[in-house]
Amino acid sequence: xxxxxxxxxxxxxxxxxxxxxxxxxxxxxxxxxxxxxxxxxxxxxxxxxxxxxxxxxxxxxxxxxxxxxxxxxxxxxxxxxxxxxxxxxxxxxxxxxxxxxxxxxxxxxxxxxxxxx
Amino acid sequence: xxxxxxxxxxxxxxxxxxxxxxxxxxxxxxxxxxxxxxxxxxxxxxxxxxxxxxxxxxxxxxxxxxxxxxxxxxxxxxxxxxxxxxxxxxxxxxxxxxxxxxxxxxxxxxxxxxx
Numbered sequence: 001x002x003x004x005x006x007x008x009x010x011x012x013x014x015x016x017x018x019x020x021x022x023x024x025x026x027x028x029x030x031x032x033x034x035x036x037x038x039x040x041x042x043x044x045x046x047x048x049x050x051x052x053x054x055x056x057x058x059x060x061x062x063x064x065x066x067x068x069x070x071x072x073x074x075x076x077x078x079x080x081x082x083x084x085x086x087x088x089x090x091x092x093x094x095x096x097x098x099x100x101x102x103x104x105x106x107x108x109x110x111x112x113x114x115x116x117x
Numbered sequence: 118x119x120x121x122x123x124x125x126x127x128x129x130x131x132x133x134x135x136x137x138x139x140x141x142x143x144x145x146x147x148x149x150x151x152x153x154x155x156x157x158x159x160x161x162x163x164x165x166x167x168x169x170x171x172x173x174x175x176x177x178x179x180x181x182x183x184x185x186x187x188x189x190x191x192x193x194x195x196x197x198x199x200x201x202x203x204x205x206x207x208x209x210x211x212x213x214x215x216x217x218x219x220x221x222x223x224x225x226x227x228x229x230x231x232x
Contacts, residue, residue, distance in 0.1 A: 035221075043208055043226040045161075091160065095221075103214065105151070105221060107161045 002027045004092050004108035011113050013082045020067070021077040021111045023092030029053075032094055034075040035105070036066065039089040048090075051075060079113075087115045119145045121213050123224025130201055130231055138196045138227045140211035145222075147213035150194035152186060155208040155226075167194045201231045 003026040013019035025034065032053045038046040051059045051066045059066040067076040079086060092108040120143040130136050140150055148169045153161040165186050167173040173186035183205075185197040194213075198205055210226040 043155075043210070043228065045210065045212075045223040045226075047221070104163060104166070105212070106163075109160045 002029075002032075002094055002096055002106045004094055004106055006092055006108035006111050008111045009109075011111055013079075013086075013113065013115055015084060015115055015117050016081055018078060018080045019082055019113065021079070021090050021092075021113065023075045023077065023108060025073050025075060025092070025094050027073075027094065027096070029096055032096060033103075034066070034068070035093040035095070036064070036075075036077045037091045037093060037107075038086075039091060039110075041088070045091075049077065082115045084115050084117060087113060089113075119143070119213075119215060119222045121147070121211060121222045121224040123211055123227060125227055126225060127228045128230070130229070132202055132231055133200055135197055135199045136201055136229060138198075138209055138211075138229075140194050140196075140213070140224045142192045142213050142215070142222070145213075145215050146191040147194065147215055148191060149214055150188060151212045151214075152184075152194075152196050153210045153212065155210065157208075161210065165196075169194075198229065201229070203231045205229065206231045 005024045034051045036048040049059050049061045049064045049066050051068045063080045065078045089110045091110045093105050095103040095105045122141045124139050150167045152164045155161045164179045165173045165175045167186045167188035169188045188194045211224040
């Protein structure tokens, strides 16, 4: 069974500073995908970044980058130059092997990020 | 881009009544729809997976008779909370494979309050 672990229930960061949100995962699949989503208080799930298990380069999307360390099974999210609007819950998630059938997505417990002015 | 329209966004109902939540895919066909429940300050937990033209698959511990899922067409999936009770109060959100963002498009969620 897949498992996603986020060990930081809450984090504070100063505006304009960088912050790293931790995520480790456990799977026996060779092919999988990792996501990070942002959930503001409104509840919507905002896609931030994706990393495929076979991708050799770390994914980047604007101010977001994913520090993918496959051997350690970690997929940390780095947010550079934090903004007040970054304050939200952040979820790490993983989908299982894409071979056949539908692909379930399993979510971690989340990290609440608060950006301080 | 792909959009999943979820309605209602908020609903308050009396204990014992039923509530229907709709998720409609726009501009793409959603043959599968995932339904999640999220309690306050907790993660998203997968409740069930609906597939167009077949019975839904429920996760362990989810009552099939209480949470009725219907995938009537390639663009519409519904979740009906039957005989709702206060403990069913939660945030329900759907997600369809397909579209953008490496394959998953989320609805905007429904906040259900049972009084």
